Amino acid sequence: MVCLVAGKLIFDRVRFQKYVDTMEKEKSKAELDFQKAQFNPHFLLIQSILFMDILIKKSMVRNMLLHFLKCLRYQLYECNTEKINIDKEVNYIKNYVTLQQIRMEEDLRW
Secondary structure (H helix, E strand, O other), X not given: OHHHHHHHHHHHHHHHHHHHHHHHHHHHHXXXXXXXXXXXXXXXXXXXXXXXXXXXXXXXXXXXXXXHHHHHHHHHHHOOOOOOOHHHHHXXXXXXXXXXXXXXXXXXXX
């Protein structure tokens, strides 16, 4: 009888530990997803484009939209993996800097 009770306690303990581990992994994943959602600043890029004078600077706005769409495509489709290719990350940063250069009409340097 003692062996059965001990076996049951060990079995329950192992099952509970697996449950706790699963919950911790899900919590970590939820926190990471939350951080990613806050980090993606595509709303700032949209705001940059909206402040451009569309009637006067049509070619500039077209160029901004092109770079904005590249940044948005990266944020929506390419950075949702655990590991990201460094070339894609560098291209995203270049597109973002170019977008800000156009917006500020200054020669920003790397």
